[in-house]
Amino acid sequence: MPSSSEHTPGDASPAAAPMRAQAPLGVNHLVLTVSDIEASHRFYTELLGFSHTATSSGQRADGLPPMRFYSGRRDGQLTHHDLALYQLSSLSQAPGQRLDHLAIDYPDEASWRSQIAFLQSRGVPLHRMIERGATWSIHVEDPDGLEIELVFDRPRDQWAHDIPAAINRRKHHETW
Numbered sequence: 001m002p003s004s005s006e007h008t009p010g011d012a013s014p015a016a017a018p019m020r021a022q023a024p025l026g027v028n029h030l031v032l033t034v035s036d037i038e039a040s041h042r043f044y045t046e047l048l049g050f051s052h053t054a055t056s057s058g059q060r061a062d063g064l065p066p067m068r069f070y071s072g073r074r075d076g077q078l079t080h081h082d083l084a085l086y087q088l089s090s091l092s093q094a095p096g097q098r099l100d101h102l103a104i105d106y107p108d109e110a111s112w113r114s115q116i117a118f119l120q121s122r123g124v125p126l127h128r129m130i131e132r133g134a135t136w137s138i139h140v141e142d143p144d145g146l147e148i149e150l151v152f153d154r155p156r157d158q159w160a161h162d163i164p165a166a167i168n169r170r171k172h173h174e175t176w
Contacts, residue, residue, distance in 0.1 A: 029082050030102055032146065037065045037087040039143040044070055044083065047122060048104060048148070049115065053081055064089060072104070101139070101147035112136065112152040129173040133166025134159040 034040040044050045050070035060066060069081035083102075106112040116138055120126065127139040127147075137151040159166035 029084060031067075031084040031086060032102070032142075033088045034085050034142075035087070035144050037068065037085055040085050040087075041068060043142050044085070047119060047124060048150075050083060051078055053078055062089065101149050103137070103149040103151050106150065106152040109136065109152055112150060115150060131171040131173065133169035134163070 032040070041052070045052055050072055052068060053071045054069040056066040056068075058066070064087050067084050067086045070083045070085070071078040071080070072082050106115060116126065119140060124140055127141070129136070129138045133154070135151045135153055137149045140148050140150065142148055
């Protein structure tokens with residue numbers, strides 16, 4: 001049995017709650033509702049490079065396809081999922097389900113630019129490119145019109161000394 005200062009997973013009675021929220025690592029995963037899971041599957045795997053890691057088991061009561069799970073790579077490793085797709089018979093059935101955008105992280109400028117070149121070669125329309133103090137990004141849309149931001153972090157020493165300024169610095173590029 002753990003001592004009063006130790007806790008096991010699932011222990012609902014910690015000794016003392018922290019005084020403020022703990023900083024997360026970042027977004028763990030997002031679940032997106034889509035109108036056509038096959039079109040979205042192709043977009044996220046073939047065009048954005050996610051790996052399909054799993055499909056939910058069991059038959060859905062509404063007869064639609066099961067949920068699918070996708071992962072990027074961190075240090076060469078897949079996660080359980082960064083993204084899940086769930087098809088609805090009508091997107092209007094899920095009020096409030098639309099996100100403003102989904103940001104997808106690339107490890108460096110070279111891979112980011114390579115991905116952009118790949119999308120261009122496939123005829124994917126690119127929207128605005130934004131240079132920020134901490135990041136560079138370009139925006140595309142998925143098959144349902146959800147805005148997807150493709151982003152890479154600039155070197156930490158360029159922005160870590162003043163994060164608010166880095167976040168609020170923006171320069172829009174029409175061409176690049």
